[in-house]
Amino acid sequence: MLEVMRLRGDEGVRKMAEEMLKLGEKTREERAEQSTGGMVPSSRSGTFISRALAEATATTLSPNRKVYDGEKKASLPGTRARFEGDPATGDAEVDRAYDAAGEVFELYAQAFNRDSLDGFGMDLVHTVHHRANYNNAFWNGTQMAYGDGDGQLFQTFTELSVIGHEMSHGVVQFSGGLVYEGQSGALNESFADVFGVMTQQRALGQSVYDADWLVGKGILGPNINGVALRSMKAPGTAYSDSLLGQDPQPYHMDLFVNTTSDNGGVHINSGIPNHAFYLFCMYMGGNAWDRPGQIWYKALQEINNPLATFGNWAAQTLDAAIDLHGNGSYEMLMLRRAWKLVGIDV
Template sequence: MCQCHASPGPRQPINCIVPPYMLEVLAMRGDAKTAKAARAQLELNEKARRERQDRQSLRMTPQSTLPTFDFVTPALSQATMQRNLDRAVHDGEQKAALPGKLVRKEGDPPTGDVDVDRVYDGAGHVYDLYFTHFQRDSLDGLGMKLVQTVHHRKNYSNAFWNGEQMAYGDGDGEIFSTFTELSVIGHELSHGVVQFSGGLVYQGQSGALNESFADVFGIMAKQHALGESVDDSDWLVGKGILGPEINGVALRSMRAPGTAYADAVLGQDPQPYHMDFYMDTTSDNGGVHINSGIPNHAFYLYCQYLGGNAWAKPGQIWYHALQRLNNPLASFHDWAGQTVSSAMELHGIGSLEVNLLRRAWKLVGIQV
């Protein structure tokens, strides 16, 4: 994860949407103002990393403490489930303290502040996706309140989940325009789902899987809210958050990893789409935001094979796999194998769903 500077809870990592490699490029290529801001954020990131090391290991929720979920039709599950959507949006007033001033709570009318109302609605869309199609009551499965803060710090160019709540900066208006886009909201809140599903250690391939799951469900939240099929979707994570002068369309593309941006200041999107181009690096916690392009692309390919809606068969398999994984240090091969096992459990050995899933993983260089 990008180590943001906000103070997390004990032993809890902070997951940011803007990866550190983008900040490193900005520090080298940006104008004086941009480079200074990027260096300052990188220094704060490093401080947060050291503090996390001092706390030693990451805290992850034991799988045995979580509620169990029956993978049956939504109508049958919802008949016995109670909807516990509870949102609270705060105004950070461009200060560092969290959560800030409460400005809209569950059931309140719109405030007129675009960012406040956007994240309020966005959290509702994410909750609806998990509740309706995955029978999950909020991030922890137990009705956890969805706390969010907008206008975090002055010109802050990032958004993050700190283990307890979401926070969104306003961007600098040049490199980044906004962070309250729905796939970003879905991405960051889905880090909470990973956290409360046993966790994936945020380093190397397991960290890239953590990022990939968040991307998968972030784009799925946007598709669900817009009523998009897998063919209708642009498959762009963070579309519209780049500034007007930046040559790019988003932070990441699941359809074509490595093509989201190519800019004189930001550089070239480094994500690979195949294991042949896997980046072995010590940067970015072992390339968690970079190499996540590989499992992202596998999910995209699988959705193209099956058609329809991503939250149907593909999403059910991915969610089922996360609940069954029980391996916080999982490799890409481990995860691919678990998705195939989940497909077998849900659709049967030798089913079309299983065979097409094996093919999707093979196309990104992972043989299962």
């Protein structure tokens, strides 16, 4: 998207896109420095815990949220705005970040018995109003930050699926990591998308059939022709705009994009595993955080391969389905079918 804006935009848009690309590269470097570079020990939720045990013990887990006001400056974290237990501030961005962080924490605690992003109860640090007219949100390895958007191309980034996405990058980091390049990087992005929309669905009480499966719904500017950043239901259809271009995400390996930009297309090719998860959920019905989510989470804890390919990941999810539901189970067979429908035979 930024590459397209750099090529198509006027001078102001080109300058913004170039700056965003540079800042994105800096953030990726910071995140890589914080990465564990391998599997975390079981005390950091590296070992999968059953849903029944999770429900029995999750009541003992509670978040420690710290939301800061960046005051449109570049430095992090900023000025204290709302910490755990503080009342609402009246600043919509602060309060949305605070509430959303609670929703994400609750998903991981109650559905997966994970105590915060690292499994050890780390503080959930968020900065809102980051930089002036900043068109992005990110996890830098230690905290989240959200821009307000410029009001033209993008609006606020404190949307629940976006916040769930950024926080889930932290979960990936503390679960052994997936190197942010090529197919492993696309899997990193996909896991974040999966758990971002899962957070939103759970907060809204939606089944997999009720949900719209959009990431970043409503954050595009008022004159942009599109509905969201990405669609897991129909990759490639989230937007089609004269400035942003056509949503480039593929839904099948036949359409895999080979590129040197975007760290090898991490935000593009993530559409393939995203769509596999969506298809699996359609076969399963019910809630995404139940059978499908349990399989995806277990796979992340056990894959132990930071350079995993889509094929590696598909095989790991199949192993997880077999461990949880048995060889030859409906879950295993439908998961294999979902992967085959996106061009990956397991």
